[in-house]
Amino acid sequence: MTDDLGLFTDPDAHHDERPRPARGKAAVAARRAKVRRKRTILWVVVALVLGIGGVGAYYGYQELRGIGSFEDYEGAGETDVVIEVKDGDPVTAIATTLKEQGVTASSRAFTEAGKTDDRVTSIQPGFYLMKTKMSGTAAVARMIDPKTKITPLEVKGGNVLHDITGGDGKVTKGILSLLSEASCVELDGVKKCVTPEELRTAADTADPAALGIPDWALADAANVEKDRRLEGLIAPGLYQLKPGATAVELLKSVITTSATRLQSYGIPSGSKETGFRPYQILVMASLVEKEGIGKDFGKVARVVTSRLAIGQKLELDSTVNYKLDKPNITTSDADREAAGPYNTYVKPGLTPTPIGSPSREAIAAAIKPEPGKWLFFVKCQKDGTSCFNETLDEHEKAVDKARAEGVF
Structure with a gap:
C-alpha cells in the first residue's frame, strides 16, 4: 500500500544512501508538525466513516430483527x-x-x-x-x-349455441346453457347464476362491440339472424368465468378469449391465400367438423372447396339438421326439399353462419385442404370413416354398400 500523503512515514527516515543536505532544527520541527496535522485529519475521517457505518449497522440490525415475523390471521376464515x-x-x-x-x-x-x-x-x-x-x-x-x-366452461368441437333435442327426447345442452351453468357460484349460502334466457337476450340484442365480436366477423355477423350471429365464434376449449359477471360481460369474456385462440389457429391471417374471407373459412371449418372425423377433415374440406369452385350445391345433411336443431346424421326427403338459408340441397354456396364451433384441426383443414379431385363422400364405416369419390356413379355404389352393411 502506498502512502502518498506521507502520513505513516517517519520524516527523518531515509531509504537510500545518498547524502542529504543538513537541515536546521526549525525546519525539522515544521515538517513534523505538518505530518501530525495530516494524521489528525485522517483519523477524523476514519472516525466519521466508522460512525456512519455503525448507525447503518444498527438500523440494518433492526430490520433483520423483523425478517422472521409477519402478520397472520387465525382460523379458517369468515365470509x-x-x-x-x-x-x-x-x-x-x-x-x-x-x-x-x-x-x-x-x-x-x-x-x-x-x-x-x-x-x-x-x-x-x-x-x-x-x-x-x-x-x-x-x-x-x-x-x-x-x-x-370454480368449474370453467368447456366447449367441444361441434358444439352449437342452442340446445338440441334428439328423437328420443334427450336434450344436448348448447353453449348458452353450458355457459349459464358455469356462471353459477354460491356465496355465503346464496347461489347466483346468469340464466340461459339472459344470455340469449344478450347474444341477440347487445351491441357487437360490447360482445367482443372480432373485426373480421362484424360485417357477416350483422347480416344474419340475430339468434345465430355468435355461432362458431366460441372456439373449443376451457373458459374461466368471473362469478357475478353480467350476461354481456360473460359473453364478451368468452368471445374475446376465443378470438385470440382463433387467431392462433390461422383466422384471419390464414385465409389470405385461400380466396375466401376469414368468416367463410370459419363456416367451412364448421361444416368439416360436422361432416367427418379427424382423419378425414382434409378430404372433406377438399370436397367443399371443389364443389364451391364449380358452383355445385354442397348437399350436406348437417346443414339441414342445424336449422332444425336435430342431431341426426341423415335427413328426410321433406327436410331436404324445404326452403331455407341453411338447406344446402336447395341453396348453393355456404351457409350464412357456421353450424357449430370448429376445432383447430377443422380450421387447419379448411385453410389447407388435402389435395385431390373428390366431389362426393359418404360415411362408409361404423367408426365414422368416409369413402371419397370423384364421380356420382362411384359415390352411389359406396352409398349402397354402406347401407347394406348397416352403417346408416
Missing part, C-alpha cells in the same frame, strides 16, 4: 370471496392477490405456509372461492383443494 389466479402467476403474485382481497393478513402468511407443500407451485389459472381472514395455512389448504376452483 366468501372469489379471487382470480391469472395465467403465469407465480406463488408470490397469488400471495399478493390473497392479501389485497383480504384473504390473508400478509403475503408472507401464504408464502411461508406454502413452503411445506409443493402443490402450491402447481395452482392453475382460474377463479377460486376463498374466505376472508384466513390463516396462511388455511389459505394454502383451500387453494390446493380441487373443489375450491
